[in-house]
Amino acid sequence: MSDTSPRIGLVGAGGIAYAHMPGLLRLGPVTVYALDGGSELAAAFTSAAEAACSSITVVDSLDDLLAVVDVVDVVTPTFAHAEVVRAALAAGKDVISEKPLARTDADAADLAERARDAGRRLYPAHVVRFFPAYVRLKEAVTTGLLGDLAVLRFVRSGAFPTRTPWFADRALSGGIIMDQMIHDLDIARWVAGDVVRVSAVSVRGGENAAPVEAAHVLLTHASGAITHVAGIWGPPHLGFSTEYSVTGTLGSLSHSSRAEQDYVTDLATQDALDGFLPQIDPADDPYGTELEEFTAAFAGGPDPRVSAEDGIEAVRIANAALESLETGQPVSLVPAGAEVLA
Incomplete structure (x- = not known):
């Protein structure tokens, strides 16, 4: 590990922290703060830290973490993102925030503004932009291989995340649309451009111990x-899967994770990932690639493929879908940066 390696602070120790940790350890020493589970997270990666010539330190407070790190990676529950990101920016740190950037449109915009005012960088961890199948889609669109896009279809499924009750509380998590489907809402905008109208429907059923939920946007x-x-979000036995089919005037491109090799990671933590995160090829870890791209940008490298503004727009689209659920009506959006006529 180089003496110039960034000192990384990881705030949170839930399932997604286990996906981030291998990539973080390859970048530099990691300091962890979490209300619960920090010691367990560190213990699970003791061998990985040694193999990477890195280290993991667990501290007792957010202030202790902010005092010793250069970069903060926020993997707390959604409703806590804004508070932790604000504290990190106020302490002069560059910040990575798990998706969604924030639960509300106002908080997402405020975080980006605070980052600009502080002269710090803030990136939302929309990791699907780093999965090879979606990189191929972006390249096919950018090079004109598909022509003008006409119809896009995305599907994402997995077990209902029952380990922590906040996922089921739409006010805290945004439910399936904000937590799970925001990945595909972001990809749709990434490849097909600004969104001007959003409609959504959803249904939830099952028993309290085994809920299920489906939504269409x-x-x-x-x-x-x-x-x-x-x-x-299905029953516990439902494995994670994704697919898409994108058609333009010159052709179509499709992807189905079920048709690809089922990689098993050596995270020793696969159980901790539950059924709502994908298995990944250890040789091509998109979480690690994402973190490398972000930290390179912090060090003065090129801008990464996802920005704070992208995070803001993903939250706006997801919240418009939630509004459509509540009202039963489509919601119009003004594209970011467009002039609103009086």
Whole structure:
């Protein structure tokens, strides 16, 4: 490990922290603060830290963490993102925040503004932009291989995240749309451009011990393209899977994770990931790639493929879908930066 390696602070120790930790340890020493589970997280990665010539230190407070790190990676529950990111920015740290950037539109915009005012960088961890199948899709669109996009369809499914009750509370997590489907809402905007209209429906059933939920979101892009996103939180035995089918005037491109090799990671933590996160190829870890790209940008490298503004827009689209659920009506969005006529 180089003497110039960043000192990284990881705030949170839930399931997604286990996905971040291997990549973080390759970048520098990691300091962990979490209300619960910090020591267990560190113990699970003792061998990985030694193999990476790195280290893990667990501290008792956020202030203790902020005093000794250069970069903060926020992996707390969604409703706590804004508070922790504000504290990190106020302490002069560059920040990575798990998706969504914040639970509300106002908080997401405020965090980006605070980062600009502090001269710090803030990146939302929209990791699906780093998965190879979605990189291929972006390249196919950017190079014109598919022509003008017309219809896009995305599906994401996995077990209902029952280990922590806040996931089921829509006010805290945003439910399946904000927590799970926001990945595909972001990808749709990434490849097909600004979204101007959002409609959504959802249904929840099952027993309290084994809930299930499904949602459908329809996006109209400024270009005229239409995106359909479907999300499923199913029973405990439902494995994580993703798929897409994108059609333009010159051709189509499809992906199904079920048709790809089922990699088993050596995280020793796969159980901790529950059924709502994908298995990954250890040789091509998108979480690690994401973190490397972000920390390189912090060190003066090129801008990464996802920005704070992208995080703001993903939250806006997801919250518009939630509004549509409540009202039963489509919601119109003004594209970011567009002038609003009086």
